[in-house]
Amino acid sequence: MIRDLPWTTRVRADECDPYGHLNNAVYVHYVMDAARAGGRTGTPAALHIEYSASAGPGDHIQVEPVDDDADASSYRLAVGDATVATATISWRPAPISAPDVPAGAFTIERPVEWRDLDRDGRLSPGAIASLAEDAGIQVTAAHRWPMSRCTAAGFGIVLRSHRIVFGGPVTIEDTIRIATWVRDPRRSMATRRYVLTRHGDLVADLSSLYVWVDLDSGRPIRIPEDFLADFSPNFLP
Numbered sequence: 001m002i003r004d005l006p007w008t009t010r011v012r013a014d015e016c017d018p019y020g021h022l023n024n025a026v027y028v029h030y031v032m033d034a035a036r037a038g039g040r041t042g043t044p045a046a047l048h049i050e051y052s053a054s055a056g057p058g059d060h061i062q063v064e065p066v067d068d069d070a071d072a073s074s075y076r077l078a079v080g081d082a083t084v085a086t087a088t089i090s091w092r093p094a095p096i097s098a099p100d101v102p103a104g105a106f107t108i109e110r111p112v113e114w115r116d117l118d119r120d121g122r123l124s125p126g127a128i129a130s131l132a133e134d135a136g137i138q139v140t141a142a143h144r145w146p147m148s149r150c151t152a153a154g155f156g157i158v159l160r161s162h163r164i165v166f167g168g169p170v171t172i173e174d175t176i177r178i179a180t181w182v183r184d185p186r187r188s189m190a191t192r193r194y195v196l197t198r199h200g201d202l203v204a205d206l207s208s209l210y211v212w213v214d215l216d217s218g219r220p221i222r223i224p225e226d227f228l229a230d231f232s233p234n235f236l237p
Contacts, residue, residue, distance in 0.1 A: 006064035007034040013057040018147075021054040022061075022084075024159045025129035031075055031087045032125050034063035040073060043166065045094060047125055049087040050161040055079050096167055098202040101195055102236040105179040106139040112174045122169045123176075128204045129162060132194040135178045136208075144230045155221060160189070160209045167202030174198050181236040185228065188212050188220040 007030075015026045027049060035044075055061055059079045066074040071092045077085040101107075110131060118124035137147060140157070150156060170176065180194045189211045196203040214221050 004037040004039075005034060006062045007037045008060060008062045009033075011055050011057055011059045011061060016057055019054075019156065020056050022056065022059075023130075023133075024051065024162070025126050025133060027051070027077065027085050027087075028129045028162070028164075029124070029126035030061060030063055030077065031089065034065075034075055035073055035089055038065060038068070038073070040089075040091070042091065043093075043120065043122060044089045044125065045092055045166060046090040047087065047164045047166075048090075048161070049085055051085050051159060053079075053082055053084045055084050096165060096202055096205075098167070098197050098200060099195060099205060101179040102181060104233055104236050105181040105195075106135075106142060106234055107177060107179045108135055108138055110134070110176050110178065112170050112172055112176060114172060117170075117172065121171075123203060125164065125166070128164060128166075128196065128206070131176065131178060131196065132162075132180075132206050132208065135180050135194060136192060139180055139234065143234060145227055151215065153224065154215055155224070156213050156215050157210050158213050160211050163207045165205040167196075167204055168198070170198050170203060176203060181234050182231065183207075183235075183237065185223065185235055187222055190223070 009030060011022050015022055017023045031049065062078050063075050066076050072088055072090050074088045076083055116123055116127035140146065177197050178194060180192060183191045183193055189209060192208050192210060194206040194208065212221050212223050213219060
């Protein structure tokens with residue numbers, strides 16, 4: 001199955017976020033590009049990616065296979081000898097349905113755009129990660145913590161992992177509904193759930209682990225008490 005791997009690319013400045021780090025959704029694009037280069041076709045059932053270090057403009061990222069069989073493909077993403085992320089794609093489809101969205105979840109709607117679709121006409125995994133990122137920024141602002149306030153307070157909210165379960169297809173005429181809420185807030189981290197649906201049918205279900213970090217040192221910090229108080233309506237089972 002593995003043909004043209006490892007797969008290597010150079011990080012462009014326009015792929016990075018305002019912190020100067022490679023955007024989390026772009027890692028997902030890289031993993032899927034590597035899977036295609038390795039001979040994989042078809043639609044993934046799920047993708048799990050863990051971020052361990054940051055990459056920036058000009059870095060060369062190599063995506064190398066770790067394990068590959070009929071059911072799953074695992075990869076290591078590295079800059080030189082340093083691992084920046086690991087990922088596993090599950091290929092075996094499983095019956096899925098949209099989970100119950102609790103009352104109090106923050107919801108937005110977003111039309112499907114041409115750039116969101118992959119060559120199979122499906123919402124691409126990278127686009128799904130981007131939609132979740134946008135919803136996360138909007139829900140933070142809606143609870144009185146826009147990114148500018150977080151930065152002024154000296155902390156950032158850093159993604160540590162995504163677990164994405166993929167649902168059904170969409171079309172360019174569709175509108176995606178995104179519901180999101182926080183589960184299990186702990187000392188310096190919390191899991192945010194994102195459920196993307198189309199006319200009630202599941203498009204994607206994400207569980208994303210975030211860590212609060214000091215912007216100067218990059219070290220984890222306790223979630224600020226005023227942040228927790230403002231976000232309490234969005235802390236749901």
